[in-house]
Amino acid sequence: MSCDSTDDEYHLTPNGWVAGTHYCYEETDKIIARPIDTVETWVRKMRQSISFAPEQITWDLIWVSPSYSESERTAIEKKYPRPKY
Numbered sequence: 001m002s003c004d005s006t007d008d009e010y011h012l013t014p015n016g017w018v019a020g021t022h023y024c025y026e027e028t029d030k031i032i033a034r035p036i037d038t039v040e041t042w043v044r045k046m047r048q049s050i051s052f053a054p055e056q057i058t059w060d061l062i063w064v065s066p067s068y069s070e071s072e073r074t075a076i077e078k079k080y081p082r083p084k085y
Contacts, residue, residue, distance in 0.1 A: 003048045003049060003050050003051050003053070004046065004047070004048040004055075005024070005025050005026075005046070005047050005048075006022065006023065006024050006045075006046045007022075007023040007026070007043050007044070007045050007046075008020070008021075008022050008023070008043065008044045008046075009021045009022075009032070009041060009042070009043055009062075010041070010042050010043075010044060010082070010083055011034055011035050011038040011040070011041050011042075012038065012039045012040045012041075012042070012073075012076060012077065012080060013035055013037045013038055013039060014037060014039065014076060015037075016080045017080055017082070017083045018035050018038075019032070019083075020032045020034065020041070034063070038063070038065060039064075039065050039068050039072075039073055039076050040061060040063065040064050040065070040073060040077075041061075041062050041063035042059050042060065042061055042062065042082070043059070043060045043062050044057065044058075044059055044082075045057065045058045045059075045060065059082065
């Protein structure tokens, strides 16, 4: 078993990033709904095998709004870089 395993949802909206549901070892105590104006939803996955090992971080795109074109999404992504954790 890993030392640490967290997944954090982030929703990109036309006004910036909104934090979503936080999971620890795939469990959560509170589901946070996706904002209605979400452009994209990403999950920041962090895994750490042992206490002193470096964190392995990936970002996975899990949802895209059909209401925004690819060029609109790209413009919003450029305006609001991914959140720092």
